[in-house]
Amino acid sequence: MFTFSRKKIDDVPEERRHRLIHLLDPGLISRAWEIAGTRYEDSKLTKLMASNLLTCKDGERSLEFYHCRSGGGPSPIGWMKFFKKAIFRSNSGKVYGRFIAGGVVGQIANSISPLYFLTTEDREVMATEQPCDLAYEFGDGHLNLDNCPVGFPKPGKHPYPFNDQVMVYVRHIGPGVSVGQAWQEGKELQQVPRKLCGEILMVKDYSAA
Numbered sequence: 001m002f003t004f005s006r007k008k009i010d011d012v013p014e015e016r017r018h019r020l021i022h023l024l025d026p027g028l029i030s031r032a033w034e035i036a037g038t039r040y041e042d043s044k045l046t047k048l049m050a051s052n053l054l055t056c057k058d059g060e061r062s063l064e065f066y067h068c069r070s071g072g073g074p075s076p077i078g079w080m081k082f083f084k085k086a087i088f089r090s091n092s093g094k095v096y097g098r099f100i101a102g103g104v105v106g107q108i109a110n111s112i113s114p115l116y117f118l119t120t121e122d123r124e125v126m127a128t129e130q131p132c133d134l135a136y137e138f139g140d141g142h143l144n145l146d147n148c149p150v151g152f153p154k155p156g157k158h159p160y161p162f163n164d165q166v167m168v169y170v171r172h173i174g175p176g177v178s179v180g181q182a183w184q185e186g187k188e189l190q191q192v193p194r195k196l197c198g199e200i201l202m203v204k205d206y207s208a209a
Helices: 002-011 014-023 026-041 103-112
Strands: 063-070 082-089 095-101 115-120 134-137 166-174 177-184 200-204
Touching: 002 026, 002 166, 014 063, 014 200, 026 063, 026 166, 026 177, 026 200, 095 103
Parallel strands: none
Antiparallel strands: 063 082, 063 200, 082 095, 095 115, 115 134, 134 166, 166 177, 177 200
């Protein structure tokens, strides 16, 4: 199933691939997470990564933008239906990113509390023990981020619920396409992890390369 889906995605020209965000029924995004999970049954396919940034040579600068769509979530994250994602490498060699909300309210939030995250090579969703490729760790806002791309705001403390140990676990599903699950894992030891929103489809914007 994964190989078939990957082939279908690869058949879509790169410049039109972002249209998948609007063409797919929201229910199929959850299905995409399941299909991506079948990849781990094949050791060769398991090695595929969700972003080529992790294989950049030391000192190499790179910046990728993605169109994102999810099933949304309760207030105050109702904006997480259509948004953007950026991925970049810092001077320290670590790979960071940020979620970028749309709309007037979103633009204000982007400048005051930009949602920066650190990309790590996690292999398992903590709450479910399911396999994944990467994780986005939101932490406290990554206030010590040493450099940001030109035009990006300075890091700031994350608003709730992103300040409560939020992780997004990512699976690769096709060229320039990945799907994620966002979890609020909580700072308190007794807190039970809960999904922050529906599964998130992320499609690379090749025109921004």
